[in-house]
Amino acid sequence: MVIDSQKMKSLAEATSREDVAGRSLWADARRRFFSNKAAMFGLVLLVFVTLFALFGNYIAQWSNEEIDFSVMGMVAEQGGPSIANGHYFGTDDLGRDLFARTVQGTQISLAVGIIGSAIAVVVGTIYGATAGYFGGRLDNFMMRAVDILLAIPYMFVLILLLVMYGRSITMLFVGVGLISWLEMSRIVRGQTLTLKGREYIEAARAIGVPAPVIIRRHILPNLIGVVTVFATLLVPNMILTESFISFLGLGVQEPMTSLGALISEGSGTISYGTLWQLAFPLLFFVLTLFGFFFVGDGLRDALDPKDR
C-alpha cells in the first residue's frame, strides 16, 4: 500500500493537534515500583530508619557519651527501658543511654553502607564502562586485575589493615570502598558489552555520533537501571561487612559505635539479663537490612526490561 499522505494529514488534524505525552520506561518503572507492596513496605522501613538516624538525637534525653551515675553498677535492675528517666531504650553496660547510642550506631552503619556503595557506583561504573566500551586488550587487562583482586580473601586483608593501621572510621571506609567496586565493575562491564552490540548504538555510530556522546546519550542512561539496583543491594552488604568486623571488635572505636558494635556488646552481656541491649540495636539492624533488600528487589522487578 502506498501511504496516502492526504489521508494521514486529515487524520492528524482530526486527532488533537496537541502533542501526545510519552510514557517513558522510567515512568513505567516508577509505576511498577510504587505498586509493589513489598517494595513500598521496604521504603517505609527505610524512611523510618533514616528519620530515626537523622532526628533521633532531638528526641533523646541523654547524649551518647554521658554516663548516668544513678544506674551505673545496677544496669540490670535499673537500666531497662523507661520513659521516666529518659532512657527509652535503657542503658548500656556502662550506664550510657542506649537510645542515643542506637541513633549514632544507625548513623554510622548507614554511612558505611551508603558511602561504600557510592564508591562502588563511581569507581565501578567508570572502570567497568571503560573496559566494556573500549574492549580488546585494555578490557582484558582491566578485568584480569579485578579477578585477581577478587581472589584475595578481602576480609582477611581488611582485618590486617585495621590491625596494622589502627582502628579508625576512615580506615573502615577505605577498606569497605576498596572491595565494594569490584563486583560492580564486573556487572557494569558486562552490561556495557551487551549495550555496545545493540543496534541503536550501531545506528548512532553509523550516523557519526562521536564516542563520548554515544557513551553519555546511549550507554549511561541504559546502565542506570542495573547500577541503581546493584547499588541498593550493595548497601546492606556493606552494613553486614562492617557489622561483622565490629562484631569481631575491630570496627569503629569508642566512643563511636555502629549497630554491629552495639549488637556485639549486647550479646556479650545478655547473660546478665539485659536483653534490651541486644534487642534494640538488633531491631534497627534488621529493619535497615530488610528495608534495603525489599527496595532493591522492588527496583529490580520494576526496572527489569524483560517484562515490559
Next chain:
Amino acid sequence: MSRPLIEARDVRVTFDIRRPSDLPWTPPAQLHAVNGVSFSLEPGQTLGIVGESGCGKSTLARALIRMLPASGQVIWEDGTDLLTLSPRQMLKYRSQIQMIFQDPLASLNPRMTVGDIIAEPLRTHRPGMSSKERKEKVRSVMERVGLLPNQINRYPHEFSGGQCQRIGIARALVVEPKLLICDEPVSALDVSIQAQVIGLLEELRRDLGLTIIFIAHDLSVVKHLSDEVMVLYLGRMMEKACSDELFADPRHPYTQALLSAVPIPDPKIEKTKQVIPLEGDLPSPMAPPKGCVFRTRCPKTQAVCETVPEDRLRGDHHTACHLADQGVEA
C-alpha cells in the same frame, strides 16, 4: 551513462576468529565475510543484494559506511575513496549515506523520545540548527513517512513494529541523504506491514530521487524494487545483472535454485514449476569449499568446478560459474 553515485571495487572484509582453545600465539583463523564484491550504482537507481543468512550482506553494508575495516575501494561520486578517509573526513559523507536496520525496535534507543531519536542526525550534522527549526524538521519528516507529528514525545516501545521502522526511515531521511542503505528493513515485520513499508520506500525514492541499496534474504522482496540485483553466497558475488534480466534469465545455478523457490502468483505456472532443491547445509564460512564456493550444493557441479570460476560476462550480466557461458538450460 551518468557518473555512479557510489562504486565498490573488490571490497573484502576479513575477520580474525580466535577460538577459546587457541593459545595466545597461534595465528587467528580468518573468516572472509565479504570476498571481492564490486558494483557501481548510478544516482536514483536501486541495487538489491540477496543471499542466505550469514552470506555477508550486513557486513558488506557496514563496510561501505566504514563501520568495519575493509580493503578495496569505495568511490563516492566526487571521486573520493571512502575507505581511505580518516574518521573526521568520513563525517562529511556520513550525512549523505544513511542506513535503515533490520530490527526496527532494537535500532531505537528505548530511553529516548521519538523526536530525539529522529533529531539525532541533525544534532550531529547540523549543529548550527536551532532547536525550534530542528523540531519543525522532525515533524515534517514524521508526517512524510506517515507518522502523526503529535507523537513526537512518545517512546519507541509505544509503537508497533511497522511504525518503528517508519521512525527508522524518518531518522535516515531527516538529513536528506543521497544514498539509503536498507539492511533487511522488512524481514522482522508481518507480511502485510512489509508491503506498506516497501510501498513507502518506493514512494520516497520516487519523490526524493533517492539511491538505495536494498538488502534482503529472498528474491521476491527485491524483485519489483530493484534496478539491479546482486546475489551473494559465502561472501562472494554469484551473479549480478539488471533486475529484469536476472529474473527472466538466471544464469547461475544458485540463483536458479533461489528463483525456483519463489512462489509464482499464476497457479498454472506454479503447478508445473520445478523447485530445484538446495541439498546439504551451508558450508562453514571459515572453511569454504575450494574452487567454486557453491560446489558442495550445486546440482550441476563438475570436475572443473574445483578451480575458481572467473566472472562470465554477457553484457552487464556477471555470473561466477563455469557453465554460465555454455548456455546450459536450467
